[in-house]
Amino acid sequence: AKKKKLLEELGESKLPYLTPADADFHHLQKTRYSKLIFRKSDTVPEELHRVVQEGFLTLREHDCFFQDLVRIKGKDFFTPVSRILIGNPGCTYKYLNTRLFTVPWPTEGCEIKYCSPQIHDACKALIKLNDYLHIEAVKALQGQNLLDTKDLKDTTAIDREQNLATSLTEKGSFSKDQSSCYIPENDYTSLNNRTSYNLTLLNYMDPLQMPYLKQEPYFGMGNMAVSWHHDENLVERSTVAVYSYSCEEGPRAAPEQELQPEESSSNQEEIWGMGLQ
Numbered sequence: 001a002k003k004k005k006l007l008e009e010l011g012e013s014k015l016p017y018l019t020p021a022d023a024d025f026h027h028l029q030k031t032r033y034s035k036l037i038f039r040k041s042d043t044v045p046e047e048l049h050r051v052v053q054e055g056f057l058t059l060r061e062h063d064c065f066f067q068d069l070v071r072i073k074g075k076d077f078f079t080p081v082s083r084i085l086i087g088n089p090g091c092t093y094k095y096l097n098t099r100l101f102t103v104p105w106p107t108e109g110c111e112i113k114y115c116s117p118q119i120h121d122a123c124k125a126l127i128k129l130n131d132y133l134h135i136e137a138v139k140a141l142q143g144q145n146l147l148d149t150k151d152l153k154d155t156t157a158i159d160r161e162q163n164l165a166t167s168l169t170e171k172g173s174f175s176k177d178q179s180s181c182y183i184p185e186n187d188y189t190s191l192n193n194r195t196s197y198n199l200t201l202l203n204y205m206d207p208l209q210m211p212y213l214k215q216e217p218y219f220g221m222g223n224m225a226v227s228w229h230h231d232e233n234l235v236e237r238s239t240v241a242v243y244s245y246s247c248e249e250g251p252r253a254a255p256e257q258e259l260q261p262e263e264s265s266s267n268q269e270e271i272w273g274m275g276l277q
Contacts, residue, residue: 007217014220017275033276037140044132052129053245055122056202059084062119064103065204070096080210081225086126087199094233102199130197133241137195141239195239207272221275228275246272 065082105123
């Protein structure tokens with residue numbers, strides 16, 4: 001009902017929106033989306049880009065992505081986006097009354113057999129990506145905590161926390177013998193739990209093969225692969241990390257030739273991204 005009322009009020013007009021290319025985007029991000037951390041592709045190690053993107057292409061070449069049959073308002077639809085869920089053995093993800101089960105990635109203590117070594121390597125690359133995103137999320141949350149409380153602490157306490165943040169980043173995890181530091185141990189445990197990703201949901205779509213996509217109704221953003229929604233299954237205060245990759249069709253290109261979202265041309269059909277309300 002709220003969506004219908006908003007569309008009636010808008011009529012033929014559209015709501016304004018900003019992208020990272022707009023001058024006011026970063027100010028709006030800091031003041032209204034303070035928990036959003038935006039990173040350009042050139043800040044991520046090139047070797048990680050290479051193995052992850054090769055893993056994506058490997059999974060696609062082995063036909064590992066599948067459209068889901070979902071029911072919306074009593075009608076059955078195939079999702080325009082193809083998906084595969086990869087993560088810790090036994091984990092699941094549910095959306096639109098459809099539950100996906102993980103294809104397990106290589107985990108210590110579990111004997112997992114893959115139909116090809118290439119798929120094994122692709123799943124292992126996603127573990128590397130998750131480990132990297134975990135460390136980056138810890139650093140970001142620690143940095144925000146320091147900024148939020150800097151007026152309440154003296155310089156010595158801040159220096160101790162910054163040194164500890166560097167130490168934890170180098171290790172990639174938290175140790176339990178840090179109780180003498182300024183931040184309580186349970187806060188470290190909380191940060192670790194909030195940023196430890198146990199699965200990754202891979203979405204793939206070729207927009208040129210989907211001529212029947214709906215138009216985004218509120219902002220005039222063009223074709224819409226996934227409509228506006230919020231995930232109901234997220235644990236409160238948990239983090240979500242997103243890696244966006246646009247690839248060219250045809251033979252594999254060299255990594256430096258592969259399209260990144262911020263490097264795509266101005267052609268509307270080639271630009272795909274995510275929006276936050």
